[in-house]
Amino acid sequence: MELRSFAVSVDPSIQASVVLILGIGVILCFCPSLVRTQNFPSSIIWVGRKNQMFSVVRACLREYTAGLSTVLDGYEKYSKAGKPFILPAIGFDAQIVLPPDHIKWLIAQPKEILSSRAVQSEKVGIKYIAPNFTFNYDHALIEALRVDMIRNMGRVQSELVDEIRAVVDETLGTDKTSWKEVNVFDAMHMIVFRASSRVLYGRDLCHNDHFIQSSLRLATWFGLGIMVVGQVMPWPLRRFVGSVIAIPIAYYRRQCTNHLWPLLAERFEKMKRKKLDPGFEYSPPGDMITWMTRTAIDMKDQTIESPKPVASVFTMVNAGAISSSAVTATHLFLDLLGYDSDLEYYHALRHEAEAAFDSPEAWLQPSRFFDLHRTDSTVRETLRRSPMTNRGLARQVMPPDGVTLPDGQHLRQGTWIGVAVPGIHRDERFYPDPDAYQPFRFAPEQTEQQGSNNGDHKRTLLVTTSDTFLSFGHARRACPGRWFASHVLQLLLAYITVHYDVQPLGKRPANAVWGDHLVPPTGTKMKVRRREVRQ
């Protein structure tokens, strides 16, 4: 009796701790086979591993609280000296981090040698949280983003401006007399999802509340799945936990696909008919569904016969991709309001946006968008400081006999490699005063001054990828949606600075580190008030 009342009244946090300790005990019983070492060569050194019993397991466990310290330590000690190192991981699946001078070699390798898809499947956890997801259909999406999206940027801009105006006014309010407190993470997700959906899915779906809510929930569960299953969960438990998280993901994916499917099926059928019979009267709207359908229909190998799998891949990839933009928008406002208590940067950005968009028509002109030099630089600075992933250019070694690194060391099949993005982005050899938040460091005024100091003037745009700016990846597999993301993020920043006053946060709330991912705080609130704007 006494025992039962103890069991009922015990604090849930104590129960959770007991389960955790028991879990860790069970895990330790299975070590050292627990850690997937991928047979690393003994010539490559582990960082964060001490001379103690169960040293590898304990190094992995320490990663729960290490934040970025292990990866930055490894970067300082080894990457800067041109050497690879082994990084322990909280998922017990350590990986090799290559130095920046190996990047040229890494990006030159074809997918049969180094595969990003293989990493996404296991290390990101896709095969557990979305078991029936196939990468076979995403080439239509990637092609449409690379070709049609860029070609149609003028039309994209006017759609975006229209939607940003509507959703920002709804989310941040239009009352000019009092301050409104909004959750930064939630507000940015709503604004970015609605604005992006207008171009990706068209006006009707973007104004369909059930579709937008389902997309947001899909993105939340997908993001949670990637972090919990792909990063935090010890890899032997991935299949089990993944199959639980797969349920809400499948549910919301189906909800989204149910909305998208009839639209895509109709577009597929009519565009196919138009191709066979040019006299058939039909002109599809200019959105991603049309561009993707056209790419799929025109594909030489004719692999895409039915739109159903395309609809499913489209919703899934977009949920992840739009989330990247929404998380970046959150970092952007936390940086601007958190680092600068005088809001000097915010007011300078407003000044720039007012000059570029000096009439309602100017908002619709792509040439004016390219006057937003400081805005472009501000988003790039946020992505430099807070990239989506800490380990960039993640690839898996594919050939059965492995690969040989440029320094002669041999890696076996299945080894995961990548580079330390936070280390590279904070390296003083590539960025002067790298720890300082300098939103205009990439703007022409700054780069011209540096160029006249060292005789070399180079302007970089937000979308420019390089060996030293890896937030969008680099080279062949770099993000094909970055031009679109750049438009969304810069237009929303310009619209908000012109139309809203804000209050500084006092300090920049810290990001959390979940395995390879940097996550902004989700509870921070900002105060905004609508301004009087003459236009």
Ligand code: HEM
């Ligand atoms: C700020 C926002 C974004 C960031 C930081 C970002 C970042 C990235 C990164 C790091 C990669 C992987 C590169 C690699 O494997 O090395 C990637 C791939 C990709 N991104 Fe983005 N992305 C963003 C927005 C978007 C948007 C809005 C879309 C589409 C609407 C998009 C579509 C894709 C696709 C389809 C891939 C896969 C490319 C491939 O496998 O070849 N992304 N992105």
